[in-house]
Amino acid sequence: GDSVTQMEGPVTLSEEAFLTINCTYTATGYPSLFWYVQYPGEGLQLLLKATKADDKGSNKGFEATYRKETTSFHLEKGSVQVSDSAVYFCALRALGGSEKLVFGKGTKLTVNP
Amino acid sequence: EPEVTQTPSHQVTQMGQEVILRCVPISNHLYFYWYRQILGQKVEFLVSFYNNEISEKSEIFDDQFSVERPDGSNFTLKIRSTKLEDSAMYFCASTERRGAYEQYFGPGTRLTVT
Numbered sequence: 001g002d003s004v005t006q007m008e009g010p011v012t013l014s015e016e017a018f019l020t021i022n023c024t025y026t027a028t029g030y031p032s033l034f035w036y037v038q039y040p041g042e043g044l045q046l047l048l049k050a051t052k053a054d055d056k057g058s059n060k061g062f063e064a065t066y067r068k069e070t071t072s073f074h075l076e077k078g079s080v081q082v083s084d085s086a087v088y089f090c091a092l093r094a095l096g097g098s099e100k101l102v103f104g105k106g107t108k109l110t111v112n113p
Numbered sequence: 114e115p116e117v118t119q120t121p122s123h124q125v126t127q128m129g130q131e132v133i134l135r136c137v138p139i140s141n142h143l144y145f146y147w148y149r150q151i152l153g154q155k156v157e158f159l160v161s162f163y164n165n166e167i168s169e170k171s172e173i174f175d176d177q178f179s180v181e182r183p184d185g186s187n188f189t190l191k192i193r194s195t196k197l198e199d200s201a202m203y204f205c206a207s208t209e210r211r212g213a214y215e216q217y218f219g220p221g222t223r224l225t226v227t
Contacts, residue, residue, distance in 0.1 A: 004155075032214065043117060043204065043218035044156075051214070089156060099144065099208075100169060101216060103156035 002027040006090045006104035013080055013111050021075040021107050023064075023090035031092040033057075033066055033073040034101070038087045047075075047088070080111045115139040117219035119205050125225045129194050134222045136188045136205030145188045146206040146216060147180065149173075156204065162188065163211070195226045 007022040025031065032051045036044040048057030050066035050073065057064050062077045073090060090104040118137045126132050138145050147159040160170045162180050179191045188207075192199055202223050206216040 034214070036218075038218075041220060043220045044206075045218070046215040049214050091156075093214075098169060099146070099161050099211065100158035100171070101148075101156075102158070103148075105153070105155045106150075 002031065002092060002094050002102045004090050004092055004102055004104040006088075006107055008105070009087075009107040009109070011107060011109045013109070015082055015111055015113050016079045017111075019075070019077040019080045019084075019109070021088055021090075021109070023073045023075065023104060025071050025073065025090075025092050027071075027092055027094050027102075029095045030068060031094045033064070034091040034093070035062070035064055035073070035075050036089040036091060036103075038089065038106070040086070044089060080109070082111045082113055085109055085111045115217075117205055117207055117217050119203075119219035119222050121222060122220070123223045123225070125227065126195055128197060128226055132192050132195055132224065134190045134192075134203050134205075134224065136190075136219055137186055138188055138205065138207030139209070139217055140186070142207035142209045142217070144168075144208045144211060144213075145180075145182070146208075147190045148204045148206065148218075149201040150204070150221075151198075151201040159190070192224075195224075197226050200224055200226045 034049045035047040037047045048059040050057040053068040087106045089106045091101045145162045150156045202221045205219040
């Protein structure tokens with residue numbers, strides 16, 4: 001079945017460091033891909049998405065590119081801030097009409113001043 | 114800004130007891146979902162609900178689980194006879210239309226079965 005694998009956390013960085021969180025997927029065809037973020041005490045929020053191969057999703061300085069060759073959707077940010085501390089979830093939604101999201105385990109990011 | 118709310122934030126129950134987890138989706142949304150995350154595991158889809166019926170469910174969503182929209186605002190998940198392995202964070206989500214890319218999630222209810 002469809003699945004998402006993302007890098008294990010936790011990840012701890014200093015402010016202004018470069019962030020990469022790896023995500024790879026297994027799915028039939030070309031699913032839609034998402035990054036969700038969960039800040040402490042809040043629900044998961046959509047951070048960015050890409051719906052077809054080679055699309056780049058971006059939001060709040062974060063970027064991810066849909067790479068069909070490597071079935072990957074890595075999250076990057078050039079300069080993290082303390083306020084980026086959260087749990088990040090990679091997810092996919094398969095083709096074919098299903099509404100369900102298939103998630104990875106989540107990666108906890110802590111950014112220190 | 115509208116948000117999905119869930120109550121309670123933490124529920125402790127004994128094995129074999131029934132629990133009801135409550136969610137209030139965003140008011141104009143029509144599609145509703147439950148997911149769960151067992152500690153250290155992935156967030157897993159349980160069920161989707163539209164027009165007062167289940168539109169999709171996972172293999173996890175067996176006869177012990179049921180969902181209901183009792184009054185046009187609340188959306189509930191009932192577990193009839195809880196097991197230790199039901200201990201997890203349960204997330205409710207909603208969207209305004211089929212195929213919408215963003216699902217809006219609540220903060221979750223942590224269920225602990227002792």
